[in-house]
Amino acid sequence: MHLFDLKYSLPAVLILALALKSGGDPVPQAQVTFQPAAQDTFYVDWEGVAGRTYFMHFSTNLVDWHFAPFIDFGDGAHQRGVHSDSDRFFLRLYYGDFPGINSLDDAMYADFDGDGLSNIFEVTYGYDPFESESTLDGPDAELDPDDDGLDHATELALGTDPMAKDNPMLQLEVTVD
Numbered sequence: 614m615h616l617f618d619l620k621y622s623l624p625a626v627l628i629l630a631l632a633l634k635s636g637g638d639p640v641p642q643a644q645v646t647f648q649p650a651a652q653d654t655f656y657v658d659w660e661g662v663a664g665r666t667y668f669m670h671f672s673t674n675l676v677d678w679h680f681a682p683f684i685d686f687g688d689g690a691h692q693r694g695v696h697s698d699s700d701r702f703f704l705r706l707y708y709g710d711f712p713g714i715n716s717l718d719d720a721m722y723a724d725f726d727g728d729g730l731s732n733i734f735e736v737t738y739g740y741d742p743f744e745s746e747s748t749l750d751g752p753d754a755e756l757d758p759d760d761d762g763l764d765h766a767t768e769l770a771l772g773t774d775p776m777a778k779d780n781p782m783l784q785l786e787v788t789v790d
């Protein structure tokens with residue numbers, strides 16, 4: 614069971630769980646179910662289909678949907694724990710049977726939109742793995758929200774934290790007496 618926090622804050626009483634298909638869908642997808650686990654925490658369960666890649670969308674208004682920070686793959690029982698302080702939020706699976714994707718690693722490290730950022734990087738940091746320019750700020754790979762001079766493509770290549778100012782060039786201070 615993996616837990617992720619939704620970033621939005623309105624108090625959690627309403628979850629809508631549904632499955633949204635993406636692309637070809639030769640095997641029907643069972644709906645998502647959810648059950649309360651603890652205060653503001655829910656288990657989200659669904660039955661996977663072999664070869665299928667699963668993303669999850671969440672929304673607080675049914676208009677703006679965001680990718681949850683995980684990817685799942687394949688058949689069997691899937692479960693995620695979800696916590697939110699929102700008074701309502703909505704979840705839906707976003708899934709597809711993608712050619713050449715045969716494992717969770719394939720799904721995580723593929724770059725579905727070809728923008729230079731892996732799918733797992735995109736969902737971890739709040740970008741859309743199906744859109745190369747998923748915010749109004751410019752191409753996803755060229756963004757530098759931590760303002761350390763390294764864009765996301767470079768941070769991914771270096772393995773640095775794209776949300777922390779950890780450009781190694783900024784961490785060396787040399788003073789000359």
Ligand SMILES: [Ca+2]
Binds near residue numbers: 724728730731732735
């Ligand atoms: Ca990408």
Ligand SMILES: [Ca+2]
Binds near residue numbers: 735740742743753
């Ligand atoms: Ca993208």
Ligand SMILES: [Ca+2]
Binds near residue numbers: 757762764765
């Ligand atoms: Ca950066």
